[in-house]
Amino acid sequence: MYERSERKFSHLGVLILSKKVKILGGLIILINISLNSKVPNPQKLVYGSFINQTSITNIEGKEISIPQEGFVTLLFFFNINHTSHKRILTEFDFLLMNLKKIDDRVKLIGISSDKNEKFKELKNIYNNRLHLVNDTETKLYKIFNYSCGNCIKIIIIDKNCIVRYLSSSLDPIFLREIIRRYINEN
Amino acid sequence: MRIKKGKRIIFCFFYLFSCFLLFSQEIKINQKEGILQEKIRDHITFHKFKKFQPDLSQAVISRLTKVIIHRDRVFILDKRQARIFVFDKRANYLYSIGRPGQGPGDLEYPDDFIISEEGTLFVVNSMAKRIEVFSIKGDFQRRIELVLPEEIFYSNPSCLLINSNKQFFIAYSLSSHLIDLYDYQGNYIRNLLKREEPILIPGQNLGNSSQILFFNKSNKILHFNHFSGIFTILSKKGEVETVFSAFDKAHARDVTRIKRSLEEKRRTKKPGIRISDYQIWSNCWIDKNDIIYVFLMFKNKDESQQMFVFSPEGTFLYRITIPYFKGIRIDKAFCYGDDSVFISRDHEIFIAKKRRAK
Numbered sequence: 393m394y395e396r397s398e399r400k401f402s403h404l405g406v407l408i409l410s411k412k413v414k415i416l417g418g419l420i421i422l423i424n425i426s427l428n429s430k431v432p433n434p435q436k437l438v439y440g441s442f443i444n445q446t447s448i449t450n451i452e453g454k455e456i457s458i459p460q461e462g463f464v465t466l467l468f469f470f471n472i473n474h475t476s477h478k479r480i481l482t483e484f485d486f487l488l489m490n491l492k493k494i495d496d497r498v499k500l501i502g503i504s505s506d507k508n509e510k511f512k513e514l515k516n517i518y519n520n521r522l523h524l525v526n527d528t529e530t531k532l533y534k535i536f537n538y539s540c541g542n543c544i545k546i547i548i549i550d551k552n553c554i555v556r557y558l559s560s561s562l563d564p565i566f567l568r569e570i571i572r573r574y575i576n577e578n
Numbered sequence: 579m580r581i582k583k584g585k586r587i588i589f590c591f592f593y594l595f596s597c598f599l600l601f602s603q604e605i606k607i608n609q610k611e612g613i614l615q616e617k618i619r620d621h622i623t624f625h626k627f628k629k630f631q632p633d634l635s636q637a638v639i640s641r642l643t644k645v646i647i648h649r650d651r652v653f654i655l656d657k658r659q660a661r662i663f664v665f666d667k668r669a670n671y672l673y674s675i676g677r678p679g680q681g682p683g684d685l686e687y688p689d690d691f692i693i694s695e696e697g698t699l700f701v702v703n704s705m706a707k708r709i710e711v712f713s714i715k716g717d718f719q720r721r722i723e724l725v726l727p728e729e730i731f732y733s734n735p736s737c738l739l740i741n742s743n744k745q746f747f748i749a750y751s752l753s754s755h756l757i758d759l760y761d762y763q764g765n766y767i768r769n770l771l772k773r774e775e776p777i778l779i780p781g782q783n784l785g786n787s788s789q790i791l792f793f794n795k796s797n798k799i800l801h802f803n804h805f806s807g808i809f810t811i812l813s814k815k816g817e818v819e820t821v822f823s824a825f826d827k828a829h830a831r832d833v834t835r836i837k838r839s840l841e842e843k844r845r846t847k848k849p850g851i852r853i854s855d856y857q858i859w860s861n862c863w864i865d866k867n868d869i870i871y872v873f874l875m876f877k878n879k880d881e882s883q884q885m886f887v888f889s890p891e892g893t894f895l896y897r898i899t900i901p902y903f904k905g906i907r908i909d910k911a912f913c914y915g916d917d918s919v920f921i922s923r924d925h926e927i928f929i930a931k932k933r934r935a936k
Contacts, residue, residue: 565659566658566660
């Protein structure tokens, strides 16, 4: 007898929201309308979306462009203070191990909006292999539709700046396979 | 008075009809003794075992999920690599179908695949709730988006069957529906079988542990729960005909223990929907005579797994051990014509022929 798997789904946020909407009724809708009138609605990010290059400064003070043409880009959105995200970070280590042979052709970017020393500590762990971006102004959060909740977000962008993969789970082997595929494809 | 009499007659008719429906469902749960247990000559066993060793220089298999033998080819689904590797019967690599990704023809955590009689390949893209259709040579043909009913928005399809009317039977990893029927465009038609235990959202849940199969002769549908060991036979129309299982002390003890620990886990509320999926029984398989086989799995590698055999009507026939599998834990098995395919926990593939015990 074996325990096969324990999975966590991302749909929960939607469910909680729908319950709250029922309780608060029109009030929430009114707040949403007023917020939406101030913030332009970001374009829906789906498989095949083209991403315009954006410059951002990483925690070392270097300017990097996301995505970078000619490179496969992996964006990893997370929150360093979130317990479940911390657990996922260990799986990220495993992904980095799996990408050892090809990591010169892939840009790995970890993004978090927390103003936190712990996030800066990650620099010592990942050294040059992972670009860390402290997105305090949530610039990238808005471009890539990430609203930090219970879930992380993984986005893979191909060499031509087209979104090829979006997920809220991290399976190192599966991600390695997808990255390999887009490294080899033109 | 005449109207009252008429009403009574109608009432009696419906009462008798409902009694007929109720008792037409045969229940054979926890059958203790197989009716052919002592008649060793009637037992079926396996011989001519061959280990299928694929050419690893061409294809490294990471998570062996399903094997289908179709004509002279062996199709192996690797869930993790999101590919179907195709070999000839001598284990020479021929080509692969699908690739990891989210675009048309790409696979993302494929849980199951089938090959129709016409030679079309249908792969269940579990995470994306889609079916990708390929030709037998691997050319992508079309994508079918499954439109799940709203009440099971959280469910992911895990098992697939297709009937001669090109309708899909779908089972899920976790859902209040055990089997649903969809048309060829992916639209939901109706539910055939419901789950009895409630689902906690958010919370810890026991997975559906579903496997669905067609009987060869009758075209009835068999649902098997590889945690509880309960089989359900459904008619072509989807009516429950028989519910059956065999009793094993160790299994009953494990089921109780797991259910208790799950109840404890359920008390600590955690966000999200969590699925605990336990495998106590292997996948079951049906031979060309509609005899049903299943292995009961054990914790220790030294223990021999026992194979339980049932008649097409769900009567427990006998249990035997297969000496060849001593120390090998079989968790999946399939039957294609004369070939029986066994997959071990260590991702080894064995092909064997069936014969009567002497």
